[in-house]
Amino acid sequence: MLSALAGIYDLRLLDAHLPSDKTQDAVRLAGIDETRPDVDQGFQLLDAAVSTLYRIAGAIDKIW
Numbered sequence: 001m002l003s004a005l006a007g008i009y010d011l012r013l014l015d016a017h018l019p020s021d022k023t024q025d026a027v028r029l030a031g032i033d034e035t036r037p038d039v040d041q042g043f044q045l046l047d048a049a050v051s052t053l054y055r056i057a058g059a060i061d062k063i064w
Contacts, residue, residue, distance in 0.1 A: 001055055004030050004048035011045075 007030030014020050027034055032044045 001059070002052065004052045007031070008045060008049055 007026045007028070010022065010026035011030060014023050014026060024034075030045060031048045032041050034041065036044070
């Protein structure tokens with residue numbers, strides 16, 4: 001459930017440091033298609049974050 005958020009967090013960490021070979025792993029984990037234009041990749045990144053947060057909220061809602 002949290003793989004997209006883990007990928008997004010990894011991208012954030014990689015952005016603050018020197019380029020790394022781990023970037024592609026983080027992009028794949030976040031569910032971003034690197035063949036798409038940059039604006040589409042940005043949309044996919046935001047969509048992955050929001051969708052994951054909604055799934056987490058739905059899981060918490062079931063518990064309550």
